Amino acid sequence: xxxxxxxxxxxxxxxxxxxxxxxxxxxxxxxxxxxxxxxxxxxxxxxxxxxxxxxxxxxxxxxxxxxxxxxxxxxxxxxxxxxxxxxxxxxxxxxxxxxxxxxxxxxxxxxxxxxxxxxxxxxxxxxxxxxxxxxxxxxxxxxxxxxxxxxxxxxxxxxxxxxxxxxxxxxxxxxxxxxxxxxxxxxxxxxxxxxxxxxxxxxxxxxxxxxxxxxxxxxxxxxxxxxxxxxxxxxxxxxxxxxxxxxxxxxxxxxxxxxxxxx
Numbered sequence: 001x002x003x004x005x006x007x008x009x010x011x012x013x014x015x016x017x018x019x020x021x022x023x024x025x026x027x028x029x030x031x032x033x034x035x036x037x038x039x040x041x042x043x044x045x046x047x048x049x050x051x052x053x054x055x056x057x058x059x060x061x062x063x064x065x066x067x068x069x070x071x072x073x074x075x076x077x078x079x080x081x082x083x084x085x086x087x088x089x090x091x092x093x094x095x096x097x098x099x100x101x102x103x104x105x106x107x108x109x110x111x112x113x114x115x116x117x118x119x120x121x122x123x124x125x126x127x128x129x130x131x132x133x134x135x136x137x138x139x140x141x142x143x144x145x146x147x148x149x150x151x152x153x154x155x156x157x158x159x160x161x162x163x164x165x166x167x168x169x170x171x172x173x174x175x176x177x178x179x180x181x182x183x184x185x186x187x188x189x190x191x192x193x194x195x196x197x198x199x200x201x202x203x204x205x206x207x208x209x210x211x212x213x214x215x216x217x218x219x220x221x222x223x224x225x226x227x228x229x230x231x232x233x234x235x236x237x238x239x240x241x242x243x244x245x246x247x248x249x250x251x252x253x254x255x256x257x258x259x260x261x262x263x
Contacts, residue, residue, distance in 0.1 A: 001074040001104065010120070012070045016099065019078045024065075030126060030152040031176040031206060034066035038080055038097035047095035051103055051198060053231045053249050054091040067180065067202050067227070068101060071118065071130060072146045075102035087245045103184070104132075104144070112136045124174075126152035141187040149179040154207070162214055171209055173219035178204035193236040202227045220260035228252040 009015045013024045013034040025043065027033040035043035043062040048055045055063050077083070077100040082093065092098055107114055114134040121127045130148035137143050154174025160167050180202040187195045208221035229251035236244045 004070065004073060004076065009070065012065050012068050012073065012076075012101075015070060015076060016065065016078070021080070022078060030124065030154045030174065031066060031150065031178055031204065033064045035062045036065055036099055038078070041096050045096040047091060047098045049092065049098055049100045050200075051101070051196065051231070052233050053247055054089065054095075054098075055229075056251055056253075058253055059255060065099075067178070067204070067225075069130070069146070069148055069180065071148070072103045072132065072182070073101060074104045076100070077102075087243065089247060103146075103182075105186075107134045107136055107142050122152070124152055124154050124156050126150070137185075140189065141185060144184045144186075145181070146183075147179070147181040151175075151177045154209075160212065160214075169212075169217065172217055173207035173221070174209045176204065176206040178202070178206070191236075193234065196233045196235075197231075199230045200228065218261060222258050222260075224256040226252075226254040 004015055007015070011034075013026065013036075016022055016036050017024050021039050023037050023040070025035045025037065027035075036046050036048070037043050038046050046063075048063040048065060050068070057063055079098045079100065080096070082088075083098060083100070111134075113136065116132040118130045119128070120130075128148060128150040131146075133145045135143045152175060154171060154176065156171050156174070158169055158171060160169045180200070182198065182200045184199075185195075185197045189195070202225070204223075204225045206223050206225075207219070208223055210219045210221060229249060231247070231249040234246045238244070
């Protein structure tokens with residue numbers, strides 16, 4: 001996590017590009033879909049593991065890594081074939097490559113709470129406030145809440161060349177509004193066992209600008225996405241040789257596409 005922050009990279013996709021043999025496809029636009037492929041096998045062969053459980057997408061089969069925040073990442077890894085962890089699900093073993101995302105861990109033992117507030121911005125009306133809170137519930141349990149919001153209008157200027165005529169146009173219908181909130185409860189028990197519970201919610205509303213057409217700046221396509229999942233991992237180490245892990249997850253995904261002018 002400290003190395004990631006020192007690099008000055010703003011997005012998770014920008015950090016993944018630094019892995020050897022890894023390519024990131026950016027489908028354009030502010031907040032556009034970004035998928036990761038390893039050695040040109042295709043994004044559907046690369047699993048994305050978020051705190052130990054594979055993220056699923058029932059609509060496209062490809063995971064959009066652009067919706068994950070880099071600010072809360074403590075470890076980012078890429079395993080081609082299989083990683084060194086043997087206690088994985090079948091989804092891990094069935095994938096040609098696994099990208100692992102581990103979020104920030106609980107508070108140090110000498111702190112009871114911690115709060116971080118951040119704000120970033122960019123061109124074309126982009127603004128991104130974020131907040132992260134850690135609160136110790138007891139001596140062995142820590143609650144953490146992470147939330148961020150991003151919006152941009154995306155109406156950037158460009159030059160359109162039409163024969164001998166050159167005009168200045170503005171990109172329309174490129175706006176985006178997205179927010180995500182995530183809560184974690186991490187509990188360590190006296191018998192060397194650990195329970196990690198996570199709830200994650202993401203929602204976005206974005207315009208699809210489409211292609212540039214001469215004498216027509218109209219673009220009315222719109223896309224809404226919603227993703228919710230809750231997961232729990234229980235880890236029990238009996239001794240140096242034996243360890244037991246149980247994982248459970250519920251996920252809900254929804255998207256909606258509309259074109260107001262199908263002509």
